[in-house]
Amino acid sequence: MHVTDEGIPVAKSPLTCLIVDDSAFMRFHLKRMMGSFDNVLASEAANGNEALREYGRLRPDFVLMDIVMPGMEGVETVKRICDVDPMARVIMISSVSYKEKVAEAMAAGAKCFIAKPVTTEELRKAIENVLCSPSADSGGVI
Amino acid sequence: MRLDFVKIFIDSTALLFRELVGPTADVPSITMKPSPVAGREVMAIIGLAGEAQGRVIFDMDLFTAVQLAGHMLGEPSPGMTPLVRSSIAELASMAIGRAISQINDNGTRLRMSPPTVITGSNLVSYDQCFETLVAPINTVYGEVRVNITIQDLD
Numbered sequence: 258m259h260v261t262d263e264g265i266p267v268a269k270s271p272l273t274c275l276i277v278d279d280s281a282f283m284r285f286h287l288k289r290m291m292g293s294f295d296n297v298l299a300s301e302a303a304n305g306n307e308a309l310r311e312y313g314r315l316r317p318d319f320v321l322m323d324i325v326m327p328g329m330e331g332v333e334t335v336k337r338i339c340d341v342d343p344m345a346r347v348i349m350i351s352s353v354s355y356k357e358k359v360a361e362a363m364a365a366g367a368k369c370f371i372a373k374p375v376t377t378e379e380l381r382k383a384i385e386n387v388l389c390s391p392s393a394d395s396g397g398v399i
Numbered sequence: 400m401r402l403d404f405v406k407i408f409i410d411s412t413a414l415l416f417r418e419l420v421g422p423t424a425d426v427p428s429i430t431m432k433p434s435p436v437a438g439r440e441v442m443a444i445i446g447l448a449g450e451a452q453g454r455v456i457f458d459m460d461l462f463t464a465v466q467l468a469g470h471m472l473g474e475p476s477p478g479m480t481p482l483v484r485s486s487i488a489e490l491a492s493m494a495i496g497r498a499i500s501q502i503n504d505n506g507t508r509l510r511m512s513p514p515t516v517i518t519g520s521n522l523v524s525y526d527q528c529f530e531t532l533v534a535p536i537n538t539v540y541g542e543v544r545v546n547i548t549i550q551d552l553d
Contacts, residue, residue, distance in 0.1 A: 279513060280485050280488060280489045280492070281481060281482055281485040282468075282471065282472070282482060282485035282486040282488070282489045283485075283489055285472070285482060285485075286471075286472075289473075325492065325496065325511060325512075325513055326513065327513050351496065352492060352493040352494075352495075352496025352497055352500070353496045353499055353500055353510075353511070354496070354497075354500045355499070355500040355501075355503035355504045356503075356504055357503065358500070358503070372497075372500075373493050373496065374415070374418065374419060374493055
């Protein structure tokens with residue numbers, strides 16, 4: 258809740274996030290981390306196709322995306338999301354973090370890359386980076 | 400057998416376990432076993448493909464799997480729930496993902512499959528032609544064996 262210049266209390270609209278990971282553990286873990294942040298609403302998708310559908314439906318403020326998934330992998334999913342919405346803010350979170358793969362993910366449109374296992378602080382920093390910088394800019398590798 | 404890769408897999412796994420679930424004892428010895436690999440009650444299997452091929456199997460007792468998952472989840476688990484299975488799969492995936500990253504950065508193209516977790520009793524993995532290196536990693540929750548087979552394609 259915050260107060261306008263006129264002194265009217267209004268509910269701060271929550272940030273929305275889409276968590277894309279085939280691992281139920283990672284979705285649980287990331288959602289719990291989101292719960293420790295102020296005012297973030299998290300939705301989930303378990304694969305690339307579901308992610309495309311949910312992204313179109315929700316248009317979240319940012320996306321957390323795994324790379325190794327059955328079917329459509331994370332990099333391809335990012336590319337398809339960014340084809341539809343070039344301003345999409347996608348943070349890759351993966352244990353597969355070799356230079357070529359990171360470069361591939363960033364070229365596909367990801368704004369930031371975090372290597373698993375991710376800490377709450379790393380996640381907070383990545384989210385701040387992608388939300389505070391203009392959408393076209395990269396938040397880098399954490 | 401690519402022993403250089405095997406060392407990366409074992410070091411990566413031991414380091415990850417130390418980071419996520421606490422201290423581990425040094426790997427006492429690595430043994431060579433002919434196929435098939437006899438597993439315990441829980442197996443997490445990851446396939447490897449690219450310029451080399453093979454697979455890594457993590458096998459452990461049910462008790463160890465449930466305790467490891469409980470530690471990762473931050474809450475005890477009543478047994479082998481879907482979330483426990485997923486936690487074990489993710490543990491294996493993170494360990495091998497890191498190793499794969501190091502191997503790729505060193506110049507060999509290698510990719511991994513998503514992990515598969517199998518539970519049951521007297522599990523056996525049949526592998527047609529490869530010998531397997533087995534490294535036991537002792538955690539505070541019990542032993543996890545890392546069974547590795549990896550060969551160059553030629």
